[in-house]
Amino acid sequence: MEHVIGGKRIVLGLSGGIACYKVCDLASRLVRLGARVRVVMTGNATRFVGAVTLRALTGEPVYTDTFGAEEPGGIDHVRLAEFAELLVIAPATANILAKMAHGIADDLLSTTCLSCPAPVLIAPAMEARMWRHPATRANIELLQGRGVHLVPPTAGRLASGASGEGRLPDREVLVSHIAALLGGGSLLEGKTVLVTAGPTRERIDPVRFISNPSSGRMGFALAAAAARQGARKVYLVSGPVALPTPPDVERIDIGGAGQMLQEVQALAGRADLVFAAAAVGDYAPREASRHKIKKDNSEELILKLQRTPDVLAWLSSNRKKGAVVVGFAVETEREEEHARAKLERKGLDLVVLNNPTQPGAGFEVETNRVTVLGPDGFKRELALMSKDELADRLLELVIETQK
Numbered sequence: 088m089e090h091v092i093g094g095k096r097i098v099l100g101l102s103g104g105i106a107c108y109k110v111c112d113l114a115s116r117l118v119r120l121g122a123r124v125r126v127v128m129t130g131n132a133t134r135f136v137g138a139v140t141l142r143a144l145t146g147e148p149v150y151t152d153t154f155g156a157e158e159p160g161g162i163d164h165v166r167l168a169e170f171a172e173l174l175v176i177a178p179a180t181a182n183i184l185a186k187m188a189h190g191i192a193d194d195l196l197s198t199t200c201l202s203c204p205a206p207v208l209i210a211p212a213m214e215a216r217m218w219r220h221p222a223t224r225a226n227i228e229l230l231q232g233r234g235v236h237l238v239p240p241t242a243g244r245l246a247s248g249a250s251g252e253g254r255l256p257d258r259e260v261l262v263s264h265i266a267a268l269l270g271g272g273s274l275l276e277g278k279t280v281l282v283t284a285g286p287t288r289e290r291i292d293p294v295r296f297i298s299n300p301s302s303g304r305m306g307f308a309l310a311a312a313a314a315r316q317g318a319r320k321v322y323l324v325s326g327p328v329a330l331p332t333p334p335d336v337e338r339i340d341i342g343g344a345g346q347m348l349q350e351v352q353a354l355a356g357r358a359d360l361v362f363a364a365a366a367v368g369d370y371a372p373r374e375a376s377r378h379k380i381k382k383d384n385s386e387e388l389i390l391k392l393q394r395t396p397d398v399l400a401w402l403s404s405n406r407k408k409g410a411v412v413v414g415f416a417v418e419t420e421r422e423e424e425h426a427r428a429k430l431e432r433k434g435l436d437l438v439v440l441n442n443p444t445q446p447g448a449g450f451e452v453e454t455n456r457v458t459v460l461g462p463d464g465f466k467r468e469l470a471l472m473s474k475d476e477l478a479d480r481l482l483e484l485v486i487e488t489q490k
């Protein structure tokens with residue numbers, strides 16, 4: 088399934104601010120989602136990042152000079168205006184906002200703004216005082232009054248070291264605004280996502296349990312990414328972890344595998360997309376002792392364990408019609424073979440294979456390196472990246488591979 092941004096033509100205008108470095112990543116992401124991106128940079132923007140960087144990331148010419156004529160025989164601002172299905176100004180400085188508001192056209196970017204008939208999205212980023220200044224407020228109002236779309240800056244630490252409103256929002260926030268303008272909504276729009284995360288605790292007695300070192304980070308990152316990317320509802324069914332609940336996510340805390348199953352049974356009928364990232368204990372004490380087990384004189388204690396329910400297998404065979412189910416596999420030998428067996432046995436759409444013995448991968452770290460496997464020999468090896476980044480990539484892959 089193609090992303091709504093796929094095949095779309097975007098002109099991305101950079102004005103001079105430190106957030107230019109983040110916009111390189113945005114440009115790269117838009118290209119990965121299938122867009123054609125042509126970049127226009129003001130002279131000041133080129134002091135923050137190089138045109139070469141953006142040319143390499145977009146594979147398209149980068150325009151920096153009104154009289155540079157990147158296109159043979161063309162007048163660049165006219166060609167750019169014709170090319171654009173959407174004009175995105177990010178970062179938008181107070182200066183470019185002022186020029187746009189007052190129709191000043193004294194460089195290629197401001198000239199393109201004036202001559203472009205496509206919808207315009209601005210993502211301002213600047214010092215908090217400049218953002219709050221009545222001149223900037225009035226310019227924003229003027230622009231919004233003319234139908235210019237705004238992604239407001241977020242609060243946080245600014246380049247000056249001070250804190251305040253003025254930061255460029257996260258890349259995925261920008262992508263979802265762009266997607267909304269280009270395609271009438273993100274692909275997750277209207278979708279309900281169910282994520283299982285963290286370890287389970289299988290009770291031995293009131294003060295002891297069997298568990299594992301899963302941090303929950305991968306599942307939490309997936310839930311956060313789904314919410315950020317515009318899912319209508321995100322449920323996160325999690326074992327005990329020390330992580331804050333991501334914004335716009337409904338978290339349901341569970342203890343053992345049995346309880347996790349009960350909770351997902353109540354939600355499965357609604358889920359369009361399921362990620363089973365929990366490290367569910369495979370065995371639990373047959374019976375949890377009602378009282379603390381006291382040691383006695385014997386040198387050993389025998390616990391009788393029994394299999395726990397397979398939450399993912401249940402979800403897979405009781406899924407809502409058309410729902411996509413993604414599982415995780417942790418393997419340390421004959422990885423692909425074992426993961427493919429899981430894919431088939433549990434009837435999954437994709438399985439994300441981890442090898443925790445590899446550097447940077449596994450349970451308690453912030454990064455991960457995985458291989459994603461699907462039916463018909465589908466295989467995609469992803470580079471080492473943060474779990475947040477990986478969550479975005481996995482959502483992308485689901486969109487790319489599912490009908």
Ligand code: CTP
Nearest residue numbers: 363364365367395396397398399414415416417
């Ligand atoms: N899973 C689950 N419920 C279980 C066990 C696993 O939902 N009781 C899910 C996990 O969240 C993960 C996938 O199934 O998505 C892992 O599959 P599993 O076959 O249990 O893998 P391992 O625990 O690694 O098992 P094995 O002993 O087969 O290697």
